[in-house]
Amino acid sequence: MPARDIVLLLLIVLAWAGNFLTSAFAMREIPPFLFTGLRFALLALPLMFFVKRPAPGQWPRLIAVCLCIGVLHFGLSFTALKLAGDLSSPAIVMQSYVPMTALLAWTMLGERFAWRTGVAIAVSFAGVLVLGFDPLVLDKPMSLVLMLISAAFLAVGTVLMKGLRGLDVYSQQGWTALFSVLPLLAISALLEPGGIASLGSVSWVGWFGAIYAAFVSSLLGHGLYYVLVQRHPVALVTPWLLLVPVFAIGLGVAFWGDRPGPRLLLGGAMVLGGVFIIALRALAKSRPIPASDTP
Template identity: 65%
Template sequence: MLVGLICVAWAGNFLTSKLALAELPPLLFTALRLGVLAIALVGFLERPPAGQWPRLIAVALCNGVLHFGLSFWSLKLSTTIASPAIVMQSYVPMATLLAWWLLGERFHWRTGAAIALSFAGVLVLGFDPTVLQNPAALSLMLVSALFLGLGTVLLRGLKGMGPVSQQGWAALIGVGPLLAWSALAEPGGLEIARHASGVAWFGVAYAALVASLVGHGIYYVLMQRHPVAQVTPYLLATPLIATVLGIVVMDDRVGPRLWLGGAMVLGGVLVIGLRNLAKSRQPPPASEL
């Protein structure tokens, strides 16, 4: 039930954000989201342990600024909700490759085949007519997923901080760079925000309070109770629910290449998740018993 709530909260974020981005520039929208989240969590911030500031700042820039900023930019340019929601999941194989490159982690050939399947799915999805109308949206989401994958790897080395404090610091650190980036790339954005409708501001509030505070809050609770690999495969329902919401509410047209490419991407991600789950359930070596 809790995983279902997460998936619904995150899938709804694609829809409400898409509606808000019809009025607000994407970088400013991201800055407003993080600003609301920072205000909500400022009372829960813990001082990071000595030596953790550089990694915390790097995680905040990768996940909060570059991932969110580019993903909302992609969502604004995309003609559907489905393609960015699906392509975002490619951060899982990217994180696996980055962990191999940066941390020396090894993976089985089946995981390697799943990674190849996911990236092949992105290529197939990229030739869907709705995606070809604005290929920049796909490129931006791929770069966004790369930064999320890098931030995920860096997050593993962040010690001595609770998940709520991590989320609060990431929001607080990310607001300034995003506002500066928006001022350079989106002149007049603040004036647009002043005249934005209630729909746009509802999208900002939903992204900060429902998707981040509630969705990620429940996610962190589950991470404390269960192995990561046991939870993450179920989260693949998020892009599927987002796709259905796009079809029902936004009248998105999803072609066969997008369905096929999406199935390849999500299938590869699912195999990686199941392989990680199998690894987490392996008994320890006899020397550790």
């Protein structure tokens, strides 16, 4: 991979890792579902003019993808981040969507994987269990549960997304934003009473977090990711994204006061190690088999 593209990958990693920190600060003032709704409302403003209509018969799948990822994944993941009180454990547990996606692709799409991938999946899930016994996590167990459910919805949305045709990344982001805003605001009105009314007193820190999530994390981060997967195999790009939780942990230690314990670090290493092996196996499968010299 050229140095230019490695720099772009590092920008993506920094954008997505920084989203944990800026969102955590913003949610000191804005409730999680309302924050997610604001993120998508801001994102919908520029993208609504560029969305493409899906192919005939794909509306149900597209709506399901938008609700799984936009409403359920992001809404629950920000709620988990708010409850956690740290950045490290949510950033690591989120990566469990990778083995979940592999298992769902096996059950729903009939995709097969070798025993090494199966072992990597088992190691990742075992790492979540080890991480769950860290005192920092045990103190807020609901955060771990919600993040796992959030990762599961992301895995379901990812598998369903494989059946979408003819939609570029901006159309997918635009439709996700448009379909997610009203459900998120409705959930916020039901579960977070007074949240919408309090927006007038939100400081620049809260608004900066929402703007960062919409334009830096979503628009810039996913836009650059789309550019790179057009140039390189997805399996070559995804292992670099394992730096996101590593950078998020660093930001948490530097600016949020995180103090990861040994169980969290060990469990995190198991989760990320399993995900890394899955990514390497996917890369090996994506490489063309050299032609034989014999007929």
